[in-house]
Amino acid sequence: MDFQLSADQKLVQEMVREFAQKELKPMAATIDQTQQFPWESLKKMAKLGLLGMIVPEEYGGGGMDFISLAVAIEEISRVCASTGVITAVNNSLVAYPILTFGNEEQKRTYLPLLCSGQKIGAFALTEPVAGSDVAGMQSSARRDGNYYVLNGAKRFITNGGEAGVYVVFAYTAPALRHKGISAFIVERGYAGFTVGKHEETMGIRATANCELMFEDCKIPVENLLGQEGDGFKIAMHTLDVSRIDIGAQAVGLAQGCLDEALRYSRERRQFGEPIANFQFIQGMLAQMATSIDAARLLVYRAAWLKDSGAKRFSVEASMAKFFASEVAVECARKAVQIHGGYGYSREFAVERMYRDAKVMEIYEGTSQVQSLVIARGLLGA
């Protein structure tokens, strides 16, 4: 057993840390307030290879492992959770399923676009009436000659308003329930596809979270991802992988909260001394540091399992996402508490971080869905 990152993983960590601190941190408060999608940052990140880290070089990617991706998302989210999840979605919710389930032509067409940042990806699974209950989706696509004709609506789609390539799920055979769901690669600009309202969200406000509408949207048959009926399997496998990165996002945000809390508690003086001298503050800092470390180990373990070629890592990925997202919320709460009144003010980053943290317990499977996956693993159901 070895708890060290490899030499390359350390370089990724150092490079992304420096980039995030210098380039992303100064933007984080502004893009939260203006809800502005961080295109400028994403172009810089594309040049560094951060938008297609796990995509092989031949398709324009960086050819790195999942631990490196987790480390990168952690460092980005430490200063800007919005940019963190945009990166995670592009890599693991869009590039990854195209890489894993796409045919050669799909890979050659779409992966270079996603890696270079020419197009950003979005993953369209959630619907107004179907969240945790994926099979409850209403969207459907029927074959018509060389096209599938897609009808339906998707909601709360991260990157939705700014993406160019969407992985969209819809029933092709509703009678078969989850075995009748198919996945499609849909481009922005296909007739019948419109972006609806921009959600007013509590946190991760720069992620162009939007509603998508499909009215007789014609998708070329060659854009079916996998086979008809593979959609549910593709969605579940993809979510197993991407949950590792939401775990990494949560660890990053929690670490950012600890960074802020440590700095503030050394500077802020009350009763004639820095508040870091007080045991109640020290207790909160110690709890934060310990739970962050535990969450990080769970995330790296899940990523390591994926890298080692393990076929089954759903339970470990769910544990990582479940635990880390709750750690993020708890660390953000404590960081605000340590900042006192200033923590409640928009002038301090922890106010944004507290709002950004909450969604991590909700998206890509709520804590309750993660518990379900973990319990099924325990009970062998």
Place this chain on the structure above:
Amino acid sequence: MRIVVCIKRVPEATEALLRIDPSGKKLSEDNLTFGMNETDSYALEEALLVKERVGGSVTLVTVGPEAAEEVLRMGLAKGADEALRIAPVGVEEADPALVAQLLAAEIRPMGPELILTGCMASDDGSAQVGVYLAELLGMPHLSLVVGMEVSSTGEVTARRELEGGVLEEYRVRLPAVFTIQSGINTPRYASILGIRRAASKPLRVAAPPTGEKMLEVRQLAFPPAGKKAEILQGSPAEAAEQIASLLRSRALL
């Protein structure tokens, strides 16, 4: 053009809590993070820019323990071609004179046309190695370089910044040693592909016998807490007002 860049691994000390090692002669490395000395990263960037303009190769050299290979790898990931770590036998802490001697002995046979290094290391701040190295190699030297252009004939025009922002321009025949000031360029970040490619670039270790030290650190200590420091209390706005009135009362504003 054959370019050598001398770099150093240093602790990132701006926000760290510094502690002194029990030996009393160096900082404790616990809880410190390390990286490439800031001005060295400007020197590396300048070398990469010259290489991109006129062709050639960039060799990185450092003196230090195995952990110092981190900064060499990062330099390779940014685009340097090869790296050398000098690990002198039986030396714990080298002084600037010894570092320069070790560097000179390894760099001389490489026959470089241009040697760049940061103007000062952020940890010891001695700013001696570049000057010393130039002397040992018998090369001209410019310190605190803030701008340079390499012509195709192998001449370099370089500028130094003097007090009050006055620029001093030189034309220098190569080979030469320049120590680079921060701000001369914008150092690039390594890319993911650069990091992957760095793994297959040559990184050599040389373990020469030690040379001659001229300085020995006697003791490292924090200055005793003075009685003149005044710590302002209150909200940022209140503290700012107090600072303003203090500055005004001392005619500093």
